[in-house]
Amino acid sequence: MIISAALGADLALLTQALDAPGVDLAETVRRLTGDARTAAQSYLGLSVAITAFEATFDFTVLDEGVESGDVRTSLWVPLTVAAEGSGAVDETTSPASVTLVFYAATPGALIDLAADLACLTGRPLTDFRLDDHPMPASGHTEPTLLEAISTINQALGVLIEEGATPEQAERDLATRAIHAGTGLPAAAAMVVAGLHPPDSASR
Amino acid sequence: MGELENAENAGMTLAPMSSQQAAADAADLQASLSDLGRLVAATLGLAELLERVAMYAAHAIPGADGAGVTLLRVDRPDHRVEALAASHPFVSEIDQIQYVTLNEGPCITAALEARTVRSGSLGGEKMWPRFGPRVGRLGIHSALSLPLLLPGQVVGAINVYARGKDVFDDHAAELGELFAAPAAVAVHNAQVLARALELTTQLQTALSTRPVIDQAIGLLRGRTGGTADEAFATLRRLSQSEHTKLADVAKQVVDEAVRRARARHADRPNIG
Structure with a gap:
């Protein structure tokens, strides 16, 4: 997995805002990627999009050499992050809108993960959409704003x-x-x- | 159907044994596997799930007085513990010795070598010359450690302990391995979810605090003409000296400036 210079700069900017010793958002992305790769053998990458506090931050990280055409299946994972207790300055703001998508090369590779995540979150399996969203752009997303x-x-x-x-x-x-x-x-x-x-x- | 549900039926493959004890052991294993399958539907966090898995392991494996579950990064020299949980306090005490004090013990061996390891006399155990005697002095003499195996990777281990000597035989190891297979999937997928939530929570917090921090940086730069790094360092010093979160310090700086600006315009409504 490659974190582009632009994404790395953005993650550094956000890590600085966390002001939490030992926390590095780029490292958290790497660890999530590593865990996802273990969970789904033909894992290729992931996308994250989070809208909170009038700002949207999104990125896609694919394994080195992966093109969008290599992706044959995907899993859209619904996540809700509550504002309360998050350390947010404005805790009256509604929870963030979060989209997490895993990509893999082998059709069906993400089905078991979807089922288990549904169990773990107590959500219906239909909330975890397989192959139901645009494929990632080739390479890495453009630098964010x-x-x-x-x-x-x-x-x-x-x-x-x-x-x-x-x-x-x-x-x-x-x-x-x-x-x-x-x-x-x-x-x-x-x-x-x-x-x-x-x-x-x-x- | 997920891996968890498939694996839940693994207990049915256990070879029947002639004794009543074997039947009881198989029943315990089956009950624990069923518990394992049910618990993932209970919307648990990673720590709570690991604790439940540890309790079910202690119940599933005959002779066990307690069990622990540890997620490890075996690719790191320090075998960094990612998460751990114990069924009983004495297991937590052993975990402390194994991971913090000595960095040596059955879990680390099982995870590094991807194999089940056991000892019936920890006090004289040559595999762990420092760990064994320390734990033996606590009155714990038997250990069974089962690697949590996923395709191509070890993600941790289940550690089972007993006070008696030579408690864990081949049968206990077989039962343990049958339990560990679905447990590995359960705890790893819980870890994927926990990591995803960790990332998105951190992103949300950062997105919420960055604007006010940047405004405070701008305010300080306006006062001093310094760089953004210098202004950030000033905020951080204030945060540390006042034992206040950086974002809260930034908000105080901005709020104070805004209050001054509003007061100035209230006093001089035609200006600005």
């Missing part, structure tokens, strides 16, 4: 520090993007870049 979102939030912080309310900061950033003919990430990058040296940040 996490780094861009991070820059946007940093820029909002800069503007709040300059005296804007959060609403004003968002409007200000949107206006800057329009005036510069760019997207929000580029406008945010300009705000953050303007901090060096501090005196040059004046508008």
Whole structure:
């Protein structure tokens, strides 16, 4: 299994936010991959998509050399992650929407795993969909926008520090993007870049 | 039908024995296998499932006074324990000696060599010259360790202990192996689920906290002109000195700045 540089950077960004000694999201992905490979002999890879707190993070990791055409079967695993007790800042937010898909080369290879996961979760087997979703894109997914979102939030912080309310900061950033003919990430990058040296940040 | 349900019937293949004891043993095994099949329908977490498996193993294997289940990473030099559970407190004490104090014992041998191992006199056991005498002094003299085998991989072991000497014979080992086969599938698939939940919970937590941390980083950078790494280091220092979660510290920083901004605009409604 290969974790691309872009995915690795995103996972590092999220690992940093966890601030939990010994926790490394890339390592957790590797361990899940290893366990899944043991559970299904012709395992080829997995996809994760999680939407929470107005952000979506998704990725696909396939074994080295695997192309989407090699995938002959898949298992969609429904997971619900409760917000409460997760350490989330805003625990009033509804639980995350999570999609986990395993891919394998041999038709039928994931049937037993599906049955056992259904037993373990107490869900009906029909909740675990086999071969019922788009196959993964060839190779690895495109880099996510996490780094861009991070820059946007940093820029909002800069503007709040300059005296804007959060609403004003968002409007200000949107206006800057329009005036510069760019997207929000580029406008945010300009705000953050303007901090060096501090005196040059004046508008 | 899943592997668990298929394997649940494995007890039916046990060769009938002539004695009443053998019949009782087979009945115990069958009952434990049935329990194993039922427990996975009970929506258990990994730790609780392992504990139940340990209890069923102690019941299934004749002569057992207690049992433990351990998931190991045998590909690592330290044989890292991924998860473990025990049917009785004395088994937990033995686990501590085996995995923490000595890194030596029947479970590690069974997992590394992918074979059933047993001893009827732990105090003088040459296979584990440090572990054996320590456990023997606890009054535990017999051990049976059964590897949890999946195709091409060992994922851990079931360890069964008894106070008497020479308690576990070939018959006990055979029964244990019949129990261990479906147990391996059960505990491993539970581990897959636990790992998936671990990953998604961590992702959710990180996605929820990253925005406010980034805003706090931006605030600090706005104050100091420093880099993002420097601002993050400042937040982390605050977190450590105040014994407060990093995300909570970040939220305090942002909330304070927002409060100042709102107060400023309330005082001067025409500005901004």
